[in-house]
Amino acid sequence: MPTQIVSRLPLALIVSFLAASALLLSEDLFARPFSFVTGIIFEAVRRGETALLLGIATLLVARFVRRDLIHGLLEQRAGTALPHLIGDTASLVVLVAGAAVIMTGVYGWDLGAVVAAGGLSLAIVGLALKDVILAVFNGAAVNVENAFTVGDRVRIGDVDGVVVQSTWRSTTILTKARRLVTIPNVALGTASITNFDRPDKSEQRVLEICLDYDVTAESAERILLAGVIGASGVALVDAPRVHAIRLDRDGVLYAIRYVIANHDNGLSSDHAVIKSILAHLRDAGIVVAYPKQEVVNAERRIRVADRIVDRRVLVQQCGMFRGLAADVQAEIADVLIELKVQAGASLIAAGAVRPSLFIVGEGLMKRTRVRPDRPGFIEERYVATQAFGRRAFLSGLPHPAPVAAVTQSLVFELTRDDFAKVLLSHPEIKASLAANMARSPTRDITHATEVSALETRTERPVAFYLGLLDSLTSAKADRAPTNQTQ
Known part of the structure; x- marks a missing residue:
């Protein structure tokens, strides 16, 4: 029902405007009979008809400006809904202008006197309603500047939350604690407003x-x-x-x-x-700094402040060499080659023949290989104490996939020849090495990455790795006499 009334309003105004125009044009139809019956002066009746016609015209123009111009044409061009305050203000300006025309043009009132009397009245009303008026103007300024809209996450002063309502008088915010906070628009004039959704949500x-x-x-x-x-x-x-x-x-x-x-x-x-x-x-064996006056009794791993300084601890923590004698771990640490890899730089290319084992000291490395079950790639990540390149290291085959640095990384390389020398000097460690390799997966994955379901596979037996270690030492032993003969 309200929708029907609103839709009939323009038609009613137009019919009223046409009727008033007809009465004004035909003075014998209404003005003279009405003046004769009531005793009102004929000129006063005519001025009333003119004022009525101008009043209806003012209402038509005000409605056109608010509904068809502001909330019609301008909204279509802007592509967004404009605040109702803009349309209401524009229609109010038209109504005030129409009233001024009627008072001065029809009744001959002195506009200066009208303005003076109106100004005095407005001053009295303004003093009584100054907070309300200030809130209205602050709300208008916020709407015009478009500092935020409903649905934006904002911080106004100490209040942080999502705007759920914005009116002429106040702005309502839903905080993270699920509390509704209403902020008077008076406070918006001096408050600092932060909009977290602009220019984007980052x-x-x-x-x-x-x-x-x-x-x-x-x-x-x-x-x-x-x-x-x-x-x-x-x-x-x-x-x-x-x-x-x-x-x-x-x-x-x-x-x-x-x-x-x-x-x-x-x-x-x-x-x-x-x-x-x-x-x-x-x-990395590093803990967050504690106050030096505090005594902390906690079991922890051996601290490694810098992998460059203490390589032996890195070898101790690498799963492949865990459990070996300290002197053997020291020999392995002494032959490690230090490599500094910049972020984004490639360490190993796919198909490269480089029979070495690589241990990550610091940073993050990744290897990208083809998925065996379906089209696509798998990204394997390696963090501190993890090793990669074991297949090429033990068999001498080319590396199957490229390896690059995600961040600036410190990597230590153990060549096949240097490791063979250690095995020749300490053949008793083969069993421990084979057991470590059989227990650990080919790819050392920790909390830093997600392990795909296809990576869970049965490990090869210890005898397989013992055979690889024996062939490695045999090849080294066969080359040694040849080198001596030459």
């Missing part, structure tokens, strides 16, 4: 962590970057950054900055990143 997150002074800045940067990139379920927009920002009493304070695609996932992203960073620090 948001920079900052985490701070304090590490001991014995951890070098280069090592911290590699490990922390690998932790951010290796976090599961985090949609990063830009490459993360790590900066040392302050020297504290307990250690160096690092700021980790990364940008996520949607600010609504801020807490879950922080959780995943912190979880991944702690795992990478634990793999």
Whole structure:
């Protein structure tokens, strides 16, 4: 029913305008009889007819401006709904102008006196309703400037939440605690407004962590970057950054900055990143700096502040060499070749003949290979203490897939010849090595990556790896007499 009334309103105004025009044009039809019957002066009746005609015309123009021009043509060109305050203000201006024309043109009133009397009245009303008027104008300013719309996540002063309603008088926000907070528009004039949804929903997150002074800045940067990139379920927009920002009493304070695609996932992203960073620090044997006055009695792994300094600990923590005698691990550590790989740089090309085992000291490496079950690729990631290239290392075959650095990484290379010398000197370690390789998967995957279901396969028996180790030492022993003869 209300919709029908609104739709009939223009027709009623038009019919009224035509009727008033007819009465004004034919004075004998209404003005003279009405003046004769009522005793009202004929000129007064004619002025009333003119005022009625101009009033109806003003209503028609005001409706046209508000509904057809502001909320019709302009909204179509803008492609979005305009605030009702704009249309209401425009129609009010038309009505005021029409009233001024009627008072001055029809009744001959002095416009200056009318303005003076109206100004005095408005001043009295304004003093009584100053807060309401200020709220209305602040609401109008917010709508015109389009600082936020319903559905945007904003922070107004200390209130953070989603805008659910915006009126002339107030703005209502639904906070993260599921509470409705109504902010008077009076406060919007001086409040700082932050819109988290513009220009998009991306948001920079900052985490701070304090590490001991014995951890070098280069090592911290590699490990922390690998932790951010290796976090599961985090949609990063830009490459993360790590900066040392302050020297504290307990250690160096690092700021980790990364940008996520949607600010609504801020807490879950922080959780995943912190979880991944702690795992990478634990793999490296590094703990967060504690106050030096505090005594912490906790069982922990051997600390490695810098893989360049302590290679023996890296060999001890590598699964392939775990459980070997300390002197054997020391010999292996002494023949490791240090490699620094920049982020994005390739370490091994597909099909390259390089019979070496590579152990990640710091950073994050990846290998991309073809899926065996369906079209596509699998990305395998390697973090600190993990080794790759075992097949080429033991058999001398080419590497099946390329290996590159995701972050700046520190990698140690153990060549086949150097390892064969260690085996010739310590043949008793073959059984332990074969058992370690039979227990561990060909691909060392940890918390930093997700293990695909197709990777779960039965490992080869210990005898298979013993045969490979025997052939490796036999080939080395056969070459030794030849070299001596030459």
